[in-house]
Amino acid sequence: MTTILSKTWALFFGFAIICLAHGLQGTLIGVRSVIEGFGFFSTGVIVAGYYVGYLSGSLLIPILLRRVGHIRVFAALASLASIAILLHSVLLDPYSWFCIRILTGISLSGIFVIMESWLNDKSTNETRGQLLSVYMIITFAFLGCGQFLLNISDPAKVDLFILVSVLLSFALLPILLSTTEQPNFSNPKSLSLKEFYIISPLGFIGALFTGLIHSAVFGYGAVYAASKELGLFEISMFMVIISSFGALSQWPIGYLSDRIDRRIILIGTTFIASGLCLLIVGSSYLSLIMFFIFVAFYSAVCLPMYSLAVAHVNDFLKPDEIVAASSSFAILVGIGAVMGPILVSSFMSLIGANGFFIYLLIGHAMLGLFGLYRMAKRAKPVDLESQYTPLPRNITAAGMELNPVTDPIDE
16 A cells, blocks of 8 residues: 555645645635625526536546646646636626636546546556545545635635635646656546436436435535524534545445345435435524534435445446446436536525425435335346445546456457
């Protein structure tokens, strides 16, 4: 492990700084939107802009990588992300913010693709699993730490926007000054969405609803917390609880899903999440401590949805098909992620702040019901070759090659 980290420390260090900035800016944008009085729907459109850019970037960036290489594209994207966050403090209207968030989404999706393909190049069949674990730990840990940076200054001022810009620019240094050679990029093949649905209808719907739910939780969670009139530290705690407990629960839920019909675990967690949404709404009027406890339990069953859905799809694939299917899976998650913030903002416009968890309740329940329907239509596959692998929610198809149960696809 020491040998692996000695070869990849610059990549991981730069990525950690980017996650730190990403964790802060997501929460900052939500809180500042409430301060500026943009309204729930306008803010939902702003948040959706990020996912529009993220989905677009994951499709466009591979073209640039083949033309000019990883280092130049990485430097350009990090610079673009640094500029984009500063524009938020200059152009204070929802339409401008929507366009700026598209730029941010393109930048960060490209950065994730570059990081993951770079790590793939440095890994072997024996070390891929270890690198994926380090990648996941860094993602969740530094995204969570970034939330606490919200308390450094007043979100109504420009200071925090400047801090995000500084962090993104600083992240360039260890990678650009590293002697690590850039890899040859191999763009993963993909299945058509129709082919993907035929292989796994529940995986198809699971990917779509994962995008619908997770984009609302992470993209709109700070807006909900600010609308409930929580203080800055309490907003930070709300987002950190979601990230940390969701990460910690991946391993026990994965352990169960490898030994019990995976669909039962997926359906069970979604229905439990629906029930917890009701408890969260009720506890928000009674006790902040109880509210945070229920949020912790909710995140513990909500965040593993992504990994559970991926593992379920992999149950019907050969190892050398997993990366190709992951590309289609990521597109479906992206489509759902674009719609999620707009839909949750509509619920909050109609119902108020609690519409946030009402929307999540309905989303989880619909996925659970579809899962029950599919269990009646298809038996559990026998002789499973796949296994549950904890995955960060921002992983791209390129990063799926780090999964130790996959074999790289030869172009």
